[in-house]
Amino acid sequence: AQSVSQHNHHVILSEAASLELGCNYSYGGTVNLFWYVQYPGQHLQLLLKYFSGDPLVKGIKGFEAEFIKSKFSFNLRKPSVQWSDTAEYFCAVIPWMDSSYKLIFGSGTRLLVRP
Amino acid sequence: AAGVIQSPRHLIKEKRETATLKCYPIPRHDTVYWYQQGPGQDPQFLISFYEKMQSDKGSIPDRFSAQQFSDYHSELNMSSLELGDSALYFCASSLLDSMNTEAFFGQGTRLTVV
Numbered sequence: 001a002q003s004v005s006q007h008n009h010h011v012i013l014s015e016a017a018s019l020e021l022g023c024n025y026s027y028g029g030t031v032n033l034f035w036y037v038q039y040p041g042q043h044l045q046l047l048l049k050y051f052s053g054d055p056l057v058k059g060i061k062g063f064e065a066e067f068i069k070s071k072f073s074f075n076l077r078k079p080s081v082q083w084s085d086t087a088e089y090f091c092a093v094i095p096w097m098d099s100s101y102k103l104i105f106g107s108g109t110r111l112l113v114r115p
Numbered sequence: 116a117a118g119v120i121q122s123p124r125h126l127i128k129e130k131r132e133t134a135t136l137k138c139y140p141i142p143r144h145d146t147v148y149w150y151q152q153g154p155g156q157d158p159q160f161l162i163s164f165y166e167k168m169q170s171d172k173g174s175i176p177d178r179f180s181a182q183q184f185s186d187y188h189s190e191l192n193m194s195s196l197e198l199g200d201s202a203l204y205f206c207a208s209s210l211l212d213s214m215n216t217e218a219f220f221g222q223g224t225r226l227t228v229v
Contacts, residue, residue, distance in 0.1 A: 034217065043205065043222040044158070090157060102171050103148065103207070103218055105157045 004093050006106035013081050014114050021076040021109050023091030032094040033074040034103070035065055039087045047089075050074065061085070086113045117141055119208050119221035127227045128196050136191040136224045140208030146170070147189040148218060149181060150205040158205060164189060165211060196228045 007022045025031065035047040048059025055067040065076045074091060091106040120139040128134050140147050146165045150158040151174075160173035164183035175181075178196075183189045193200060203225050207218035 032217075036220075044220040046217060046219075049217055102160055102163065102173070104160070105150075107157045 004091055004104050004106040006089075006091050006109050008109045009107065010110050010112070012112045012114065015083055016080045017113075019076070019078040019081045019085070019111070021089055021091075021111075023074045023076065023106055025072050025074070025091075025093045025095075025104075027072075027093060027095035027104075030096040032096070033065075033067060034092040034094075035059065035063070035074070035076050036090045036092060036105075037087045038090065038108075044090065047076070081111075081113050083113045083115045085111060087111060119206055119219050121204075121206050121221035121224050123224060124222065125225050125227075127229060129229055130196055130198060132196050132228075134193045134196060134226060136193070136204050136206075136226070138189045138191070138206030138208075138221060140187050140189070140206075141210075141219055144208035144210045144219075145187065146209045146211050147183055147187070148207045148209075149175075149189070149191050150207065152203040152205060152223075153199075154202070156202075161191070193226075198228050201226060201228045 003026055005024045033050040036044040037047050038044050047063050048057050048065055050057045050067045058064045063078050065074055067074050089109045093104050122137045126134055148163040149161040151161055152158045161175040162181050163171045167183045179193050181191045203223045205220050205223045207220045209218045
């Protein structure tokens with residue numbers, strides 16, 4: 001079945017450690033790609049997005065992601081995490097297969113950053 | 116800037132009761148989406164509307180219905196509530212003028228069925 005996969009369900013890091021969260025999707029054709037963050041008790045907020053152009057996308061709060069079309073991947077990275085990055089991170093894809101607009105989420109990765 | 120507004124923020128209902136969730140999209144956005152996020156789960160797409168017409172349907176139970184009104188706000192009606200309906204319900208809106216668009220999410224309505 002077509003899907004969005006986030007391989008790490010839980011990640012625990014110390015402050016200043018580097019972060020990479022994996023995201024793979026299985027949709028062919030044109031896709032729009034997103035990373036959303038959800039802080040405890042809050043709504044989803046957009047971190048960054050990829051539509052076209054430079055496959056290395058920079059988002060808010062020092063996050064970046066790289067779209068690798070050949071690997072169907074859109075991994076999220078941050079060189080040095082902070083305690084305030086503790087949250088759940090969702091990768092999401094819009095597959096433009098049939099002109100419908102449906103944002104498909106991965107299962108999320110819970111990040112805990114220890115002070 | 117105006118964001119997506121959802122009401123109520125919290126709702127407690129008993130089993131078999133009915134609930135209505137409201138979503139007010141960002142002004143001039145023509146598309147509304149509803150998502151259900153169960154405890155510890157990823158958001159699941161329920162239904163979407165474009166220009167007041169249903170545009171896509173996901174895993175929405177038959178007990179649920181939704182519509183988009185002339186002012187573009189949307190309501191999700193949930194009947195015969197079950198304990199398993201307890202979840203965070205997100206609404207999002209977007210403007211579908213091109214493929215390069217994104218959805219903006221509201222803060223959600225947390226529904227607890229007891």
